[in-house]
Amino acid sequence: MAERADVIVVGGGPAGMTAASRVKRFRRNWRVVVFERSKYVSYAPCGLPYYLGGYADSIEELVHYPLRVFTEERGLEVYTKTEVVEAGEGYVRARFKDGSEKTFEWDKLLIATGARPRVPRVPGTDLEGVLTLRTLESGEEAEKVLNGAERIAIVGAGYIGLEVADNLARRGKKVLVVEMLPHVMPTLDPDMASVVEEELVRNGVELHLNEALREIAGSGKVEKIVTDKSEYRADAVFLATGVAPETTLADMLGVKKGATGAVSVDASMRTSHENVFAAGDVAEALNLVTGKPDWFPLAPVANKMGYVAGASLAGFEESFPGAVGTAITKVFGLEVARTGLTEERARKEGFDPVSVTITANSRASYYPGASQITVKLIADRSTGQLLGAQIIGGEGVLARINTLATLVAMRATVRDAFFSDLAYAPPFAPVWDPVIVAARVLLGKISGH
Amino acid sequence: MAERADVIVVGGGPAGMTAASRVKRFRRNWRVVVFERSKYVSYAPCGLPYYLGGYADSIEELVHYPLRVFTEERGLEVYTKTEVVEAGEGYVRARFKDGSEKTFEWDKLLIATGARPRVPRVPGTDLEGVLTLRTLESGEEAEKVLNGAERIAIVGAGYIGLEVADNLARRGKKVLVVEMLPHVMPTLDPDMASVVEEELVRNGVELHLNEALREIAGSGKVEKIVTDKSEYRADAVFLATGVAPETTLADMLGVKKGATGAVSVDASMRTSHENVFAAGDVAEALNLVTGKPDWFPLAPVANKMGYVAGASLAGFEESFPGAVGTAITKVFGLEVARTGLTEERARKEGFDPVSVTITANSRASYYPGASQITVKLIADRSTGQLLGAQIIGGEGVLARINTLATLVAMRATVRDAFFSDLAYAPPFAPVWDPVIVAARVLLGKISGH
The missing domain is CATH 3.50.50.60 (FAD/NAD(P)-binding domain)
Known part of the structure; x- marks a missing residue:
């Protein structure tokens, strides 16, 4: 005998759990069922290298919320170590950890199966x-x-x-x-x-x-x-x-995939099937710089797509504007970050990129902890639109990449970046912040002054 | 016998030296004369508390560029320890360090006299x-x-x-x-x-x-x-x-002052007198949130006003969009920052402010150096426009305040802030950045979900 659920969420990662929780926030009485292949939900795989480095004492520290929060506090029905083995119009068949199987009928389904290593x-x-x-x-x-x-x-x-x-x-x-x-x-x-x-x-x-x-x-x-x-x-x-979108379920359901290979969705996270949604690393998102669907397998993007999908599944209007591909990492003594398009990609997308790379202090030169920070800014020569940025430095990189990511996402120009009203005090930044210096030099290069 | 100068700049602080240098970049053959009351130019008074704290070995470390850079490399004529004792239509009278006086006629003059302690x-x-x-x-x-x-x-x-x-x-x-x-x-x-x-x-x-x-x-x-x-x-x-705008020269020249007591200027930094400009702490700037003239005696704003004034003095089109009053400081173990309007000020300006205050981790909780960060976000209830933010935390405050300052200046909504594509990796931020968490909670408060 098949069971019935209002919403089935396949995948208990950040996108899936965010979406499922949000559905219950809007629709307390709906039955919301989550299937997760691994034994954990709400985990952050981005923490794994740091776990291997000995920063986290146990793997549980990479779990945002314990399962109990989702089941007891949020009222979700969660099956871990459970695989979807079959899916079609209005149903999925799940195989539980004990090997038994059951069919669930759904009104709406979310594909949040993430990505798999290539x-x-x-x-x-x-x-x-x-x-x-x-x-x-x-x-x-x-x-x-x-x-x-x-x-x-x-x-x-x-x-x-x-x-x-x-x-x-x-x-x-x-x-x-x-x-x-x-x-x-x-x-x-x-x-x-x-x-x-x-x-x-x-x-x-x-x-x-x-x-x-x-x-x-x-x-x-x-x-x-x-x-x-x-x-x-x-x-x-x-x-x-690298990773690839895990589209096995999407393929079973026959939903459309985009040029990136990930599932094609509209801003509400709806796939080509009216009642099937997709969010997280399995789905495409709009690239705010190119205006085209793109693929950003990054946790913050996945979370926000989950947030939007949750509202959409519950029947409320919400839309995901898109992303610019902001990312940061630490490589030994260097903080390395990027946002938007690289110069090479900008050229391929039909822009006429112009760039500058400057090096400046991260704080007042005399203040302890000051170090060098290198900012590369890329803009379109004819419109002055900021297309992307890359930053490498000993410290202070997060502040600069997030400022530039925000500007790129808002389709700001180099001039807007130069006139950004950024905070200054000797322990934090030089009076001309590295972001402003880079924008000033790029403005000069574009205008000829 | 009076001397002649194309441009006279009164005040050798950040605004004055930035403007004077820029005039020479556009107009290599112009005579650009700077009068500075103290013995230093291009200094950063914001560094003084840190000098007293023993961070800088000598007071010279608070000088951005030595005088030689301005005179030899940039071709400026700079008189330090020199006061303007009289000024009127087309002239100023300067008293030099040796007590002698001379009258200079100018085509254009920049008031960059800064602020004085109250x-x-x-x-x-x-x-x-x-x-x-x-x-x-x-x-x-x-x-x-x-x-x-x-x-x-x-x-x-x-x-x-x-x-x-x-x-x-x-x-x-x-x-x-x-x-x-x-x-x-x-x-x-x-x-x-x-x-x-x-x-x-x-x-x-x-x-x-x-x-x-x-x-x-x-x-x-x-x-x-x-x-x-x-x-x-x-x-x-x-x-x-506190400080007050140093308007003695402005008063001699009879230029109009605004409601703040600082000199009223247009976006090109022109005062009520066609050939007299003002920039830096002596001048008003547009508040991008209220849309009204305001007074921001802050070094980064002063520098950018100087940049614009330099172009305007040289006869080129440039305009200063305005500021939001972003500032940061360190009080013992706390980083404290703010941007835009406070809740109180927002109410006075006729907005219907709604705010939330959240506390979150600055980095992944297991990563060394993580500390608590408290974000207060203020928005207008009816439009959702982000009006201001205040942040206090053990670390990571610069990244968050600069992101929010950029959003406030671009007149972004709380929704825009929530969907910001900010960088994430365990050494830098939690997967839901404190800025995003605050925006999400405020969005919920505004929408009722």
Whole structure:
């Protein structure tokens, strides 16, 4: 016998739990059921590298709210370790942790299945000691493997790869990073990425760029990795070669996907199916700079999409304006952040990008803790619209990237950025904040003065 | 015989030197003359409390650029220790440091005379040991007096008063603060000011609110201060009872002043006189929230006004959009910042203010350095327009206030603030940034969900 639910949410990550909680806020009497594949809900996978670095005492610290909050306080019905094995018009079939199955009929369904690690198609990815990071369980498994590993190979030099590299090097491991592309961090322009590369090498990371993984080899257990150029001994291998939207459920339901491969949604998070919504890393979002659908697999975006989806599922009007792809990370002594389009991407999108890169103090030069901060600003030459920014510095990067992210999202011009009324006092900033200095120089470059 | 100059700039502070330098950038052949009363130009008086706290090794560290940069590299003619003793249509008369005088005729003149400390009209302000902070010389004098002083009374609990209190207490002085108003920091709402008051007291500052200075007493030299309620022994007294625009020159020239008492200017920094401009702390600026002229005696605003005045003096089109009054300071272990209107001021300006105050973590809770951050957000109930924000926290306040200052200046709504695409990673912020949390709660309060 099939059960009935007003709303089914598939995926108990940030987007799913935010949406489910919000539905109950609007509709106290609705039955809202959540299925989550792993044993945790409301987790923050972005914390996993820091868990491996020893910052969190237990994996539970990466959970925002314990399950009890959702079930007892918010009135949700949550099934963990539960997979959706079949789905179609108005129903899903779930397989629970005990292996039993049940069919649920729904009025509305939310796809919040997130993203999954992309695993390169090379021999040996199933060897013992080959790791990916996504679920909290994958973090627990990695921790076990790492205890007995001396030399770790990380494949892929995006955020997760470099955060793992930093955290493992701090733990005294010998770290090797292999990246297929000519630079680390493809969300930065090459000039800024080079600064990060120097920092990695300075801190003892063995960095191999322009090198593609061909094989992971070993008898039963990882012993080495083989690239198109060489081979390296390794006791464990992290595959950090990016993520892809987890669209298995979306495909079962036949909802439309966009050019990015993620599920296509409107501003209310509705898919091509009237009663099916999608939010979080599985869904596309509007890029506020290009005005086109884009894919931002980032937790803050996922949360806000969940917030909007919650209202929409409950039948209230809400819309997600979009995002600009703001992100920050720490690579040893450097804070590294970006927002909007890179110069290269801006050119591809048909803008006429002009950029400047300046270096300034993060605080009054005499104040303790002051350090250098480098700001790259990118704008469109003809309109002066701010298209993106990249910042690297010893401290104070969050303040500057959030200011610029806000300006980019509001479609501000370089002139607006220059006239921003930012806070000043010697312990916090120089009187001309690095953001203002960069805008002033870029304004000069555009206007010729 | 009178000399001729294309542009005369009176005042060598941030606004004056920025403007003068910019004129020369546009007009290499113009004669640009600067008169400065003190012996320094391009100085940052905001650094004086930190100089007294021992952060800067010498007073020269508060000078942005040495005089040589302006004269040799930028081609300006700068007279320090020089006062304008007379001014009228097309001329000024300057008295140089050697006592000689000369008349200069000008085509265009910039009033960049800044602000002067307000000195309360009570007996004893001329005693030895009574100090104000404005020029760098006043900082040098204070340093001399403080060396022999144990117990310091500070009259006035605005930014400068509290920054001096913090820096002197750190040096081991016994510090007493007397404030006439019921709370410290009148640019904060009372609820937020109370948090600062607790921090002062916790750090050993003797705080007397609702108490007005009546007299400074002593034989030749300060011995005590007398208030309307009591009297306190003191070896030195800081008068930090605010500043007023220094309009002596403006009055000589007969230019119009606004309701704030500062010089009235248009967006190009032009006064009521076609060829006379004003910039910096002597001039008004548009308040972007109220849409009315206001007075923001803050260095970053002064600099940008100088930038605009420089273009205008050179005959180029430039306009200053206005400001929102963003400021930040450090009071012992607290970072304290504000932007836009307080709730009280918003009400006076005819808005229907609604506010929320939330407390959240500055970083992921498990990440070292995380501390609590309290955000008060104020918006207009009917339009949702963000009117102002106040933030107090152990760290991470700059990032949040600059984001909100940017939103307030762009006339964003609470909804825009909620959907801001801010950066997240455990070492920098929680996944729901405190700004977003505050906006979400305020959005709920406005919409009823």
